[in-house]
Amino acid sequence: MFLLNGEPGHYVDVADRGFQYGDGLFETIEVLNRRPLFLDRHLKRLDHGCRRLLIPMPQSELLAAEARQLALESDRGVLKIIVTRGSGGRGYRQPEPIQPTRLLGLHPYPDYPENFQTQGIRARFCWQRLSVNSALAGIKHLNRLEQILARAEWRDDDIQEGLMLDTEERVVEGVMSNLFAVKADQLYTPSLTGCGVAGIIRELVIGFACDIGLPVHEIPLDQVEVLAADELFVTNSVIGIWPVRRLEQRVLEVGPLTRRLQNLLNQARMAEAQPCFAA
Amino acid sequence: MFLLNGEPGHYVDVADRGFQYGDGLFETIEVLNRRPLFLDRHLKRLDHGCRRLLIPMPQSELLAAEARQLALESDRGVLKIIVTRGSGGRGYRQPEPIQPTRLLGLHPYPDYPENFQTQGIRARFCWQRLSVNSALAGIKHLNRLEQILARAEWRDDDIQEGLMLDTEERVVEGVMSNLFAVKADQLYTPSLTGCGVAGIIRELVIGFACDIGLPVHEIPLDQVEVLAADELFVTNSVIGIWPVRRLEQRVLEVGPLTRRLQNLLNQARMAEAQPCFAA
Structure with a gap:
């Protein structure tokens, strides 16, 4: 299950700079007992990464709410958050203003042997x-x-x-x-x-x-x-x-x-x- | 205008490894007089890049036909070809078999002063x-x-x-x-x-x-x-x-x-x- 900019969806604009240039960041989060573990730390790192790449960080409270909402679907899983610089700009030059894309996806926990x-x-x-x-x-x-x-x-x-x-x-x-x-x-x-x-x-x-x-x-x-x-x-x-x-x-x-x-x-x-x- | 795996379309699966990891290659080609210039050289470089990244190159004849088809829409433009490793795999591990994604897009020629x-x-x-x-x-x-x-x-x-x-x-x-x-x-x-x-x-x-x-x-x-x-x-x-x-x-x-x-x-x-x- 995916939330793309807050809405269910699993197709992204081909002009998105994540697809065009790998222009973004991600987090991979363990979900246990329907909760995303160490979410605050993940969001803090994501914020730090956004600052380094000059991407405006989506609101942490919004990301946290969406992460917690998705995590409710799973006792054990993996939540992945991707934030990109969104679409637009001219070649490598970034768009002004930047409207970042946020994608949250919930995936099954891998079947690693104990x-x-x-x-x-x-x-x-x-x-x-x-x-x-x-x-x-x-x-x-x-x-x-x-x-x-x-x-x-x-x-x-x-x-x-x-x-x-x-x-x-x-x-x-x-x-x-x-x-x-x-x-x-x-x-x-x-x-x-x-x-x-x-x-x-x-x-x-x-x-x-x-x-x-x-x-x-x-x-x-x-x-x-x-x-x-x-x-x-x-x-x-x-x-x-x-x-x-x-x-x-x-x-x-x-x-x-x-x-x-x-x-x-x-x-x-x-x-x-x-x-x-x-x- | 875009051709995504041969069909008109401008939304790509969020699971595509181009979006997830920047796992692919691209070419940027001048279109003049409705023709993609130096297309053979671009496809040769793309093939070389695919070999380096272990991505199966889409058929050159197919890419060339799609490129020429799109170029007919423009007297002067820029044709961009993206080839990615497609969707699937487990984390960084690539899928087997790899089914590459190909995207061709025709864009206006930038308004650079003469x-x-x-x-x-x-x-x-x-x-x-x-x-x-x-x-x-x-x-x-x-x-x-x-x-x-x-x-x-x-x-x-x-x-x-x-x-x-x-x-x-x-x-x-x-x-x-x-x-x-x-x-x-x-x-x-x-x-x-x-x-x-x-x-x-x-x-x-x-x-x-x-x-x-x-x-x-x-x-x-x-x-x-x-x-x-x-x-x-x-x-x-x-x-x-x-x-x-x-x-x-x-x-x-x-x-x-x-x-x-x-x-x-x-x-x-x-x-x-x-x-x-x-x-």
Whole structure:
């Protein structure tokens, strides 16, 4: 089910700049117990992305109301929000005024086996590189060809995620996830100053680590460091935290810090999924 | 007027990967005397882009027939072809099989003043940088946020084009055009191995230069070299060749080699615009 600018509809003007140029942003949100989880954080990131791309953010209250309305249709699902610069303008030149397009869509929750959470997944390194440009780093924009080419590198269903390096050979993230490494009881995650998406679960995990006194380092990581980690896991809003049990030839255990962070995330998810009562 | 997968229509499925991810390619073609100019070259580049992005190219004969059909509606216009990976797939993972979407649209020719061709244009250097990634270099893909951010840097209508540098500070191209510099009776144009679009007019101009014995160098250029050129011009399929009469504080003459190449291009355009007669 889709809401396009507030109305049911699933066809968009071919002149929309989202279709013409990938000129927009998106959010992917877990729906649990008919509620969109961490919605405030998603809308805050979307607002930040709009500011970076000079797109007027649709009213947060309106987006939140539409998101909550759609989420009522599903006990467990995925809500995707797309905001584009709308139609018009002359070539790359943006229209004045900009009338953004907003699309909300509710999708079934993917049928991931339970053991991806409990036993971990298998990952590989991708050949496709992420380009470095601070202007687009961190935000969840619609220019996703690098991810698509990376995901097209493998068809083996035993491999659930590919880790991507940037053109300077630093490990940045997974194709659809952020990456964390535990080494000597400290937590590491790649810095996202040049590329990558600053994920909502990544932000939560960093917060949990601070809460429990676990040192967190956002620094560049290389392949050798990642392969030498004690624990590895990947995160996004749909999968939560997936431990990595194998990366290329390296086999890892699902470690105690990964389990602890999974528990903290699940507590936060359950709290978010509580029905809210009017005062 | 639009043809969407062969039928009149101007609304596309919101699930189309062009809208979701910028997962596709485009061509922009001049229509003159009811004919799409240099159509074979455009379709060849589109085919090359499809191979690079692993999108099955729609039949060239079909695209050519639809392009010629649409062009009959206009003495002077711009024909845009978009090919996307279509709908489906799971997140970034591409669908199997891929059923590409093709959209052809005919637009009015922009009302550029005649003196942009004869007297030249004013250009500036952009702050926005192009990211470097050989996987996407050269092809005319739908991930165009860098161009949009660059074009949003100025609103002064006296400035017609912005020149873009890559993240390694090399001059690559204009926001919507390719760049050529003449220095000491030799022709220079930036190499496009890391980013940029390999334009059809760029390809033609390089060919004309070879025909007339003008040495052509595809090499990295920096800002100082560009500012020191004897002649500068920018090219694309809609504008043809626009001399640059001013770049930042530097004022240039419209030079003899620019004029000669303009004449050669116009001869080639006129030959393309001739009606074809059945044998």
